[in-house]
Amino acid sequence: MKKMAFFFFVPLLLTGCSGNEKTIEVYDVLDDAQKRVEVREVLDSNEDVYSGTAIFVDQQLLVAVQAKPWLDYKKEKIEKELTKQFEERFTEFDVLVSADYKLFWEANKLMEEKDQQKVNDKVKKLKELEKEET
Amino acid sequence: MEQEQYKNLEQQITPPTPYMKNALIAFFVGGIICTIGHAITYFYIIFFDFTEKTVGNPTVSTMIFLSMLLTGFGLYKKLGQFAGAGSAVPVTGFGNAVISAAIEHRTEGVVLGIGGNIFKLAGSVILFGVASAFFVALIKLILVTIGVVQW
Structure with missing residues (x-):
């Protein structure tokens, strides 16, 4: 019985990380289709990212991404690469790319928010949070 | 025996x-x-x-x-x-x-x-932690001062 359970769980553990569908969401008050396409292009071209959320608000761009499992050690490199790419494409925006789960979680919560001022405040708060070291 | x-x-x-x-x-x-x-x-x-x-x-x-x-x-x-x-x-x-x-x-x-x-029992853990953190920070400080790595 114990052996049976073992053989049953090992494939479950091994297949837990599969599933290749990238979920990319963009929040934009002006609803500019071009921006959506560009964000999608950048995130789709990056192999190490499996999910991303971008928020355009008041000349600020917050991109929260999630690195694939086992690639946590590459997070800073991924952030740097993506920041460079986004800054090239959106020169008029103040860009922040983060692979932190907190920012990803909060950014996804903001997707439902209608009040632009609230989104703006929240993005500012998240940017400050991201800078904290201890 | x-x-x-x-x-x-x-x-x-x-x-x-x-x-x-x-x-x-x-x-x-x-x-x-x-x-x-x-x-x-x-x-x-x-x-x-x-x-x-x-x-x-x-x-x-x-x-x-x-x-x-x-x-x-x-x-x-x-x-x-x-x-x-x-x-x-x-x-x-x-x-x-x-x-x-x-x-x-x-x-x-x-x-x-x-x-x-x-x-x-736990004192040695704290001592080792603090001491090794000090030395690692010291090594990093030296490397940053030389210009090999950044903070």
Whole structure:
């Protein structure tokens, strides 16, 4: 019985990380289709990212991404690469790319928010949070 | 009986240590403790203003606090007997080491008993942690000053 359970769980553990569908969401008050396409292009071209959320608000761009499992050690490199790419494409925006789960979680919560001022405040708060070291 | 004979006899009678089983139990119990730690990490990230960078401190203190409570209630001892290194290696083992020393010496008084012995086991961990952190920071400072790496 114990052996049976073992053989049953090992494939479950091994297949837990599969599933290749990238979920990319963009929040934009002006609803500019071009921006959506560009964000999608950048995130789709990056192999190490499996999910991303971008928020355009008041000349600020917050991109929260999630690195694939086992690639946590590459997070800073991924952030740097993506920041460079986004800054090239959106020169008029103040860009922040983060692979932190907190920012990803909060950014996804903001997707439902209608009040632009609230989104703006929240993005500012998240940017400050991201800078904290201890 | 010759020494050699005694040795042989002793080896025949002593039951073999189940290394593989012990390692497996330690692996799984240690893994479960770390999973609980991860759940606490996500709890702090989702419900409080902690990022992945800053969430380590509250998570570690919560885990240590929980293991201290369990030690006080006598439950961590049972877990330790069952899981061995699986319960000692994670940071919860640290809380256990602090509180079990305090419990052991409480009859000797608050200052000389508890105060003097509370860090008997865990003190070396703190000392090694602080000292090695100091030296690592020193090496990094030198490397940054030379210009090899950045902060």
